[in-house]
Amino acid sequence: MDRAQKILVPLAAIVIFLVLWEFVVWVNGWPDYKMAAPSDLPPAFWKFHTLFLTMGWQTLWRTVLGLGLAVVFGTFLGMVMGFSKIARDGLYPLLVGFNAIPKATLVPVIALIFIGQHDFNTVLMAFLISFFPIAVSVGIGLSTLEPEYRDILAALGASKFTIFRKIALPKTLPEFFGALKVAVTLAFIGTNLVEIVSPHGKGLGALFLSGQTNSDYPLMFAVLIALAVLGIVLYYAVVALEKIFAGWAERSPG
């Protein structure tokens, strides 16, 4: 029952959403160059299914790689900020300022610095846009560690590294995974920004552009749906990892 509910409820929600979408398009009599209906999408997917597979893969691996770099760098930065108040005071304004820059404006800058390195540029943008929440959450998790948690090991003469490994790191995992869920979707935005703003014929963003060029609106909508599906898949991959590594933080309801 529980398991069926976990699958059926989200499925039902998606079906209801699609039906409503179809209904709104039908009631307003919108042609498919104004607003595609869900029923326009399967033909679009089928027509370009090889492109969807190859370009979807290009988008996916570059996003995941960028996200992986963001995890490594964000965790490191978070550790530095969590353990050193000086680093925290110094880095926060820089980080917040950097995060406030609309990343779309960075695309031409990066494209100019690394001309032609499309894969590199795309991965770099996915990384740049997604490391911030990870760094902040790890930093806050470490700097708000209750002193007693530190003291039970510090009183035995344990090293800072041991305290980090045995206490601070596992204790921060729930916050880390919370941030990773945000970072996953951000990384997709980063990848697609580069694919769309700096055209180089790769990834779902390029497919979107070609749909635009050919006024193939069902294709453009199909790309958006494909992106959403990839986002959902990656998000639930993170949820699965969270269950394995931080499942202890989940309380049974009631």
Added chain:
Amino acid sequence: MQKFIDIRGVKHAYKTKNGPLPVLDGLDVGVGEGEFCAVVGPSGCGKSTLTRLVSGLMRPDEGAVVLDGQEVSSPRKTVGMAFQNPVMLEWRTILENVMLPLEIVAPGMGRAEKEARATHLLEMVGLKGFEKKRPSELSGGMRQRASLCRAIVHKPQVLIMDEPFGALDNFTREDLWQTMRDLRAAEPFTCILITHDLRESVFLGDQVIVLSGRPARTQYVLDVDLPADRTIDILYEPKAVAMLHLLREQIRIAQGRDGDLH
């Protein structure tokens, strides 16, 4: 003669924005080996500072803290600590929580041996059968029992407790006093207990030290000459009641010295 724990003329002040805030001024504590020393005093008088000094997490500005003939200058493996917050690591089972100090103090010890030691202690405090549970599945009193096991699993010379029973209801607290008494009988250790509860200090202590209001000095030392195998009932006997009255009076004096506290 020097005691096992010997604190002489300790002064300490914290640096704050408004200048130094003296918390300890003329603290003298002497605890013999295997003795149980309860420390009481008004709120905010520096009792917790005392625990950090004895555990070596902090050094006093003046005076000396001597443990087993050696001046305490840094943390040492022969100390166990328990706090009001049981500080359970939620990602570990109860058994793994209790084993934690052994991983630091005795890294060479085999896992089976660590487990046997932890299991034995958990059984002594009445947590048999809960070894594989997560801390979140246990009540506050049970978590505090596990925390006590963790504090003594590595057979520390000194157990330092900072209001370990402060957050528990009265009946649970009395249960834990008796657990504490039984643990002591089975596993001898020297203990410093910080508490706000005068009944607790008389039930568990061999001596009770009353600290004055901030900055704290040793105001009064009470020798508790009650038998070691006390029961809760002893607290209602005239001898104990007289001690409680005496301590109450001392606390009143201690509070009077720092009028803004109450």
